[in-house]
Amino acid sequence: MSCVAVVNSVALPDGRHGVPTKAVATDRAPHAVLEARSIRQQQQLAHGSGVNESFWDHVLRRGPERASFDEVDSTESLSAHSWSPGPGHRSVVALWDEVRQEARALARREPVLAPALHASVLRHADFAACLASVLAGKLGDATLPASQLALLAASLYGADASLLEAASADLQASVERDPACPGPLQCLLYSKGWQAVQAHRLGHALRGSGAWGVDVHPAARLGRGVFLDHGTGVVIGETCVVGDGVSLAHGVTLGGSGTGKGVRHPVIGNGALLGAGASVLGPVTVGHCARVGAGSVVVADVPAHSLAVGIPARVIRRFPVTMEPCKSMDQTLDDVLDYTARFPTTGARACLGPAGMDIAKKTGTNDTTSPMPSFNERVWRSHLEAGESSSSLALTSLSAREGDRQAALAGGRDSAQDLNADTLWAKIQEEAAELSKSEPLIASKLGMTVVTHPSLSKSLAFLLSNKLANETLLGTQLVHLFMDAYADDAGLLASGVADLHAVMERDPACDTYVQCLLFYKGFQAVQSYRLGHWLWKKGRHTLALAIQSRMAEVFTVDIHPAARLGQGLLFDHATGIVIGETAVVGDNVSMLHHVTLGGSGTGRGRRHPTIGNGTLLGAGVSVLGPIIVGANCKIGAGSVVLTDLPPSTVAVGVPAKIIKQLDSSVLPRASMEQ
Structure with missing residues (x-):
């Protein structure tokens, strides 16, 4: 008999649900790493030193009543929704043939790239030799020669066919989930997230700020079809277990808790999605097909098919079992609202659950049989009804959005100099x-x-x-x-x-x-x-x-070449800045390190934000989805922006809310006051 984690869903005063963890006996027999994880949890409970326990003791002292019990089983999280080849999945041989054909055509079209294409692809007989050469070229240095690394990698691929199968699955997952990726050749050569995962699979300890800015401990266990979007700043600790088909945005931390030698890092279930800058800390479990919002800090188990957001993260809604967040790559919840619109009778209840229904009531959607409003409109209504924005900040109609976009890029310009x-x-x-x-x-x-x-x-x-x-x-x-x-x-x-x-x-x-x-x-x-x-x-x-x-x-710094950036820009420190394919940044914008202008979904249309002229984005800010930030705005450090911001406003928080209207003479990008 062994122990696994069981979650007690706690009804919080505002209608949301939290999930503290306790250990109970079960007759299931999880594999060794999960059994060690359970032993570690028992030790924490015995000594009263666990991260989860201290946090939830604080929550429970506020007086919420205990509600129903839901189980989060680490073994189930790593078995449900496991990776399997899709209808368009190609074999390693077929994928390699496609890569070589594309490389030959590209070498003829782009002579500047011909030496790189020959060295990385065309001179190799198979996918294993190609991959070994690419990774060795990235990881080699004066004391670790690339030629030796290439021989080592090739021997590992020859000894274990599953390494190539996993690399092929990861490559096809990256192309499938990243609309900015033209094809497998470009991913093979230029996707640092994919390359970092393959280097991890070979057991090489990645240098923290080296070739990719990705730090994955070689003892961590990663499943197949894993997608690191951009990859910059991802940290995965020694005892982590990441399931099949998981998608991680940049800046994600899967961190440990304590100084013991046992299991101290999280388990991420199959098919989960972790948004930009999310942190999951300690030996907790994120269930299969769960979603963690951008900038959130998870210190307690997250059930399968649920959404956790905030600092510390709390579960605010459940998803239908048919939804796969890892494939939608939606960090702004638009697909949730789309689901309720398609299934108006049962969609709202199935998708939002009790907590989401409470939000719907607060935002004026008491009739759950009618389609829900768009996410931006719903949050704006919440702001306006709560008095957090002035009455002059009216909702922007969909027909006027392009006009608003142009206005954001017209105001806030410097005088002639x-x-x-x-x-x-x-x-x-x-x-x-x-x-x-x-x-x-x-x-x-x-x-x-x-x-x-x-x-x-x-x-x-x-x-x-x-x-x-x-x-x-x-x-x-x-x-x-x-x-x-x-x-x-x-x-x-x-x-x-x-x-x-x-x-x-x-x-x-x-x-x-x-x-x-x-x-x-x-x-x-x-x-x-x-x-x-x-x-x-x-x-x-x-x-x-x-x-x-x-x-x-x-x-x-990762800026897609299709993005449109104005002039007079200041990237202060700049480390970790990520700007997506369809983003637009106006003139005279200032941003600090670890700013994310991220996309939502996998469609080919506009999915990244527009930042108006003269705006200041503080350190660690994430602006997600095709929203518009007006001219001369200020966004506080660490904020996550999910809705449009009118000109000359200050927004802070996770998710960000408008707290102040600035005078038109105030220039946030010049003062650099975060």
Whole structure:
């Protein structure tokens, strides 16, 4: 007889349901890691030191009454909805044939990529050798030669066919769930989330901020068909178990609790979806097909087919068993409301449960037999009825949304200023000459990147090509490509000049223009994006994705080349910034590290936000879905924005709510006050 986790659903005063954990006897026999997890939980209960117990003791002291009991079984979470080949699933051999054919065609169309395609794909006889070469090239360094790593990886693939089967399943899962992924070749070469999972499967301890910015302990257990969207900042601890078909957005933490040697990390059930920046801490279980909202912190078990949100996370609704959140990739709950609209008689009750029905009543939807309003409209009504927004902030009609989008990108512009590139370049060269005298150790760097170049555009082309080059993406080819770009589109240089001014004006840590040019990765990442965007507009999509991939590796900033960014941008610190394919960012926007402009769903249309001119996004902000943030808004650090924001407003919280209307003269992006 062994122990597993059982959840007592606690009815909270506002109608929501929480889920504390306790251990009870059962005649089921889970595998060894789950049995060890149960022993660890028993020890916590005996000593009164468990994270769950202390948290839920605090919750229960507030006086909610205990309601029905629901079981969260870790073994069931890892067996229900297990991965199986779908109707379009291809074998490893068929997938490899498709990859090689695509690589041959691309090498003819894009000569700059030909060396990389030959080294990574075309010279190899099978998928195993190709994958071993790709991963060895990413992980190798001066003390861990890539040639040795490639031989080791190839031998592992030869000894264990399941490694290749899992890699194939992961690759097809990434293409299926990421609308921005053109095909398996691009995923194989440029998807750092997929590459990081394969390196983990080989048992290599990933360097925390190395090739991908992903840290997966080699002892952790990952199922098949796992999808790491963007991947940046994902941390998975030693005793974690991640089931089949799980989708993790960037910045997800599956962390431990305590200093013991036993099981101290979570179990994530098959088919679960964890939104951007979510943290699951301690030996808790997230049930199969459950969903954890962006920015949430989970410290207690989450039942299967349920949604948990908030800090700390609480279960607020249940889903019908037919819904698979890992495939919808919806972080804003729109698919839940779509379900209730399609099945108006039973959909609301089946999807929302008691807690959701309580929300429906509060937002004016007492008749659960009628279709629910859209998610944005429902939350706006809640804001307005609760008095959290002024009466002038009326609901935006769907027909006016494009007008609102244009308005957000029209207001908040700076007054005319001197942005002459020649004058700025002369200033940068003066600063470089002075710095060479005061700091001889970097005189050679200044000479190669600044002093010897006749213009800012040529300096940028040289600097960025050397930053982004590697063994197969040659710097000599990139520098000519980038110079052609600056010659073809004068707007590239004008935007770069505006970005330089923005950093100098808004970042008190930046003393000179030459410091920003040479050492500020936020500025360099934005300029790299601009070159990738130029390639994207020219129809050279795969080369643009190659630039994006290198930019993410070098700067830990991930901006899709199809996104549209204005000028005068400040990315302060910049680490962990993610901007999706259909996002639009206006002029003079300031954002700090770990900002996410994320998508919702897997459709090909607009699914990312529009950020109006002059807006400030604090550290760790997530803006999710095709919403509009008006001009000159301020979003507090750590907030998760799921609804439109009118111009000149302040929004904070998870989910974010409007707390203040700013005077039109206030410029949040200039003050940088979070």
